[in-house]
Amino acid sequence: MNSNGYQSTFIYPYPNIPGTPNISAQPGVSMPMFQFQLAHAYVPWHYMGQVFNPAEALAHGTLFPELFSPYRG
Amino acid sequence: MWVYQKKLEYPVRVSGPNPRLAKVIITQYGGPDGELSASLRYLNQRYSMPTDKARGLLTDIGTEELAHMEIVATIFYKLTRGVSPEQMQAAGLGGHYAQHNHALFWSDPEGVPWIAAYVQATGDPITDLTEDMNAEQKARSTYEHLIHLSDDPCVTDVLRFLRQREVVHFQRFGEALNDLQGFLSSKKVF
Numbered sequence: 001m002n003s004n005g006y007q008s009t010f011i012y013p014y015p016n017i018p019g020t021p022n023i024s025a026q027p028g029v030s031m032p033m034f035q036f037q038l039a040h041a042y043v044p045w046h047y048m049g050q051v052f053n054p055a056e057a058l059a060h061g062t063l064f065p066e067l068f069s070p071y072r073g
Numbered sequence: 074m075w076v077y078q079k080k081l082e083y084p085v086r087v088s089g090p091n092p093r094l095a096k097v098i099i100t101q102y103g104g105p106d107g108e109l110s111a112s113l114r115y116l117n118q119r120y121s122m123p124t125d126k127a128r129g130l131l132t133d134i135g136t137e138e139l140a141h142m143e144i145v146a147t148i149f150y151k152l153t154r155g156v157s158p159e160q161m162q163a164a165g166l167g168g169h170y171a172q173h174n175h176a177l178f179w180s181d182p183e184g185v186p187w188i189a190a191y192v193q194a195t196g197d198p199i200t201d202l203t204e205d206m207n208a209e210q211k212a213r214s215t216y217e218h219l220i221h222l223s224d225d226p227c228v229t230d231v232l233r234f235l236r237q238r239e240v241v242h243f244q245r246f247g248e249a250l251n252d253l254q255g256f257l258s259s260k261k262v263f
Binding site for chain 1: 203206216217220221234235236238240241243244247248250251254
């Protein structure tokens, strides 16, 4: 609560961050809590997963399939 | 210091001389949202970043943007190689030819020279990283405009690579912003 009596900070559990894996589903892994605040900017964390091989990565402009975002316009 | 590798990050091929395309692509060399602006912005801002991680990220991305400036320079050089002064003039590069012949120079397509006022360093890491994310989006948009203007598929291929790198850099700057805002290590986390 801030001095006006409103909740000034929003606490979201980790899986609520769009685009990130739900690590709480993994056994033995506790679920970290993140704090989002108004008037702040955030991006979803990127986690290492599958990667292109080097030749594919050069052709795509990124090593990471989930970051490949080609222009369709 | 830097270690120079005598190759481009991504190979540049062109279908042939194309001074009209060169004229617009020069904006990513010396325009407001071009690669010179990007590299100098990041390499300069890194000194006032509070963590080694943020400094390292700005060094890495600033270095890559220098490599992109070299790619854009190569595109311009190849598109104007062997082009006559009359052809330069007809493509709107008469002013460029008059002052620079076939040399490279940092300007936008209208000939406005690069200025340091295109970049900022406030000393506030949140402000500077937010500017950097903005810069990546502006560069992405500019590459999309250039893709629309390109009539050379070989050049378009390189532009698509460079555009994709801006997308990746935006993600990394955003993660640095997350990190510095400290919501991972906040004392309020429970």
